[in-house]
Amino acid sequence: MSSDEPWxxxxxxxxxxxxxxxxxxxxxxxxxxxxxxxxxxYGLYKLKHRGTQKMSVHLIHTRVAAQGFVVGAITIGVLYSMYTDYMKHSSRSGPNK
Structure with missing residues (x-):
């Protein structure tokens, strides 16, 4: 299987x-x-103005908010993908009799 063309x-x-x-x-x-x-x-920006709140609590709240945003966006993406895959295809085919 020798050829002159490179892979x-x-x-x-x-x-x-x-x-x-x-x-x-x-x-x-x-x-x-x-x-x-x-x-x-935003959490890092607000770090200076956290008041009497402990830094560890502020960082935990920032982490939870960031993770919640990512999980929410991915969940919406999965739901949208399921909708386009299953609901739109079943509505195009019409009712099964």
């Missing part, structure tokens, strides 16, 4: 193109990550 991978994409493709396939994951970074950034 080339099926897709020679850069990391940016792979990320863009995966973002199109599952758009709620980057939305969740962006929300996570936004919540963490």
């Amino acid at each position: 080339l991978p099926a897709e020679d994409d850069s990391q940016v193109l792979k990320l863009a493709r995966k973002s199109r396939d599952a758009p709620f994951v980057p939305i969740g990550l962006a929300g996570c970074f936004a919540v963490v950034g």
Whole structure:
């Protein structure tokens, strides 16, 4: 099996193109990550003005809010995916008699 042509991978994409493709396939994951970074950034910004609250409690609240945003975005994405896969397809086929 000798050939003169060199082997080339099926897709020679850069990391940016792979990320863009995966973002199109599952758009709620980057939305969740962006929300996570936004919540963490806001938590760090508010760190100076936390009042009498302990730092550990403030950081725990920030972590829980960031995780909640990510889990919520992924859950919405899964529900939307299930809706498009099952509900739209069953409504197109019509009622089964």
